[in-house]
Amino acid sequence: MSTTTDKCTDCDDKTIISTPSAVIMKLPSSAAASSTSLPQLSPPPSSPPSSLLLPFDAHNHVQLGPTPVIVNELRQSLCGMAVMSTHPRDFHPVLDLAAEASSTFSSSLEDNFRVVPCLGIHPWFLHELLDDQWEMVETTTTTTSTATSNQNNSNNNNDHGDDDDDVDLTTTKRPRWVVAMETLLLQHPNAVVGEIGLDKFHFDPVTKDLTSSMERQIDAFRYQLQLATQHHRPVSMHCVRAMGPVMDTIQEVYQTNNHKLPPKLYFHAFGGKAATATQIIKTLEKLFQKNNNNNNSKNKNNNSANNNIYFGFAPVINNLESAKTYEVIRAVGLDRLVLETDHEDVQYVPSSMAMGVSNIAKTLGVTPQQLICTTNANVRDLYSNSNL
Ligand SMILES: [Zn+2]
Incomplete structure (x- = not known):
C-alpha cells in the first residue's frame, strides 16, 4: 500500500496521508500531546477514527434507495452529505436523517458526519403533485431579514429601507405546496432548497410528452427560487437541455425580487459545455456583484469563500473520463467545485x-x-446556512 504526504493550506497544520482507500489526516502534534493529558475515554465502537479527512457528498438522494442509511457506516467514507428531496413526501425522511446525524455533533466538519437537509420538488416528480396542491391560497409571505439568516449577504438594495431586524410581510396567493414548503424552511434554518430545476428530456413513456409541461416546470422552479431568495437559502439545481429557460427564470426572479437572488447557486451534475459554464459564471456573478452580495473584488485570487456559483459532476451521470467533461471541469476550476x-x-x-x-x-x-480539502471548504461556503 503506497502512501503520500502533502500539505493542505485550508487545513493549516494538519498533515495528510493518503492511501488507496482513504485519506487520513493526522492531528497536529500539539493537539495529540494535549489529548494525552485528558482522561482517556473509549470511543463508541462504531465511531470513525477522529483523524479521517473525508469528502462531502454535496448532492445525493439516499432517502430513496432500497438500502437503509446507516450513518455510522457512511461516516467511514464521507464527512457528510446533502440529501435532496424530490417531492414533498421526501421532506420528513430527509429532515429526520439530518436530525439523526446531528445527534453525534462535535466541532469541525472533519470530525463529524453531517447531513444537510434539502427541500424541493424535482422536475421529474412535479406531475405527481395532486391538483389540490396547486390550489392558490392566500398567505402572508414572510421575507427573512438578512440579519436573521446565517448568510453573509450584504443586500444594500432594500427598497423598503428596513432595519436588519425587520421582516417584510406581503399578502399574496400561492399554491398550497409552496406555502407548506415555506413553513418547513422557516422551521429548519439549516435546510437548503433542492433539487429543483428544469428538464426538457424527461418524457412520459406512453404519451411521449414531457412528464410536466415546460410551462408548469418553470412555474414550480420560479416559486422555489423565490422561496430560496426570500429566505436566503442555497439552491441545488437540475438542468437538462434547458439552460436557456433556467437562466431566463433566474434573471426573472432577480428582476422581480428587488435585484436579489438566492445566496448560492449550485449546478449539480453539470452536463453543459466548458463555454456554457464560463458564460453562466460570468452572467450570474455579474448579477451578484451588482447587488453587492459578495466581496469578490476584495480578493479575486482567493479560493471559494466569495463565490456564488458552484458546480458538481457525478460519476453516475457525467462521464468523467470524456474529453468534454475534462474541458468543463477545468473551465469551472477547483474553487467552484x-x-x-x-x-x-x-x-x-x-x-x-x-x-x-x-x-x-x-x-x-x-x-x-x-x-x-478545497471542496470541503467550498461546501462549507455553499451550505453556509447549515454551519458545517
Ligand atoms: Zn439529483
Missing part, C-alpha cells in the same frame, strides 16, 4: 465518491487530498 454522487442507493455512494475524487483530481492536476 463540490463533490457529489447523485446516488439513491447508499451502498454505491462510497465507491462512486472514490471514483469521482480520483478522476477529478487527475483532471485538475491536484492530489486527492488537495481536492477533498
Whole structure:
C-alpha cells in the first residue's frame, strides 16, 4: 500500500496521508500531546477514527434507495452529505436523517458526519403533485431579514429601507405546496432548497410528452427560487437541455425580487459545455456583484469563500473520463467545485465518491487530498446556512 504526504493550506497544520482507500489526516502534534493529558475515554465502537479527512457528498438522494442509511457506516467514507428531496413526501425522511446525524455533533466538519437537509420538488416528480396542491391560497409571505439568516449577504438594495431586524410581510396567493414548503424552511434554518430545476428530456413513456409541461416546470422552479431568495437559502439545481429557460427564470426572479437572488447557486451534475459554464459564471456573478452580495473584488485570487456559483459532476451521470467533461471541469476550476454522487442507493455512494475524487483530481492536476480539502471548504461556503 503506497502512501503520500502533502500539505493542505485550508487545513493549516494538519498533515495528510493518503492511501488507496482513504485519506487520513493526522492531528497536529500539539493537539495529540494535549489529548494525552485528558482522561482517556473509549470511543463508541462504531465511531470513525477522529483523524479521517473525508469528502462531502454535496448532492445525493439516499432517502430513496432500497438500502437503509446507516450513518455510522457512511461516516467511514464521507464527512457528510446533502440529501435532496424530490417531492414533498421526501421532506420528513430527509429532515429526520439530518436530525439523526446531528445527534453525534462535535466541532469541525472533519470530525463529524453531517447531513444537510434539502427541500424541493424535482422536475421529474412535479406531475405527481395532486391538483389540490396547486390550489392558490392566500398567505402572508414572510421575507427573512438578512440579519436573521446565517448568510453573509450584504443586500444594500432594500427598497423598503428596513432595519436588519425587520421582516417584510406581503399578502399574496400561492399554491398550497409552496406555502407548506415555506413553513418547513422557516422551521429548519439549516435546510437548503433542492433539487429543483428544469428538464426538457424527461418524457412520459406512453404519451411521449414531457412528464410536466415546460410551462408548469418553470412555474414550480420560479416559486422555489423565490422561496430560496426570500429566505436566503442555497439552491441545488437540475438542468437538462434547458439552460436557456433556467437562466431566463433566474434573471426573472432577480428582476422581480428587488435585484436579489438566492445566496448560492449550485449546478449539480453539470452536463453543459466548458463555454456554457464560463458564460453562466460570468452572467450570474455579474448579477451578484451588482447587488453587492459578495466581496469578490476584495480578493479575486482567493479560493471559494466569495463565490456564488458552484458546480458538481457525478460519476453516475457525467462521464468523467470524456474529453468534454475534462474541458468543463477545468473551465469551472477547483474553487467552484463540490463533490457529489447523485446516488439513491447508499451502498454505491462510497465507491462512486472514490471514483469521482480520483478522476477529478487527475483532471485538475491536484492530489486527492488537495481536492477533498478545497471542496470541503467550498461546501462549507455553499451550505453556509447549515454551519458545517
Ligand atoms: Zn439529483
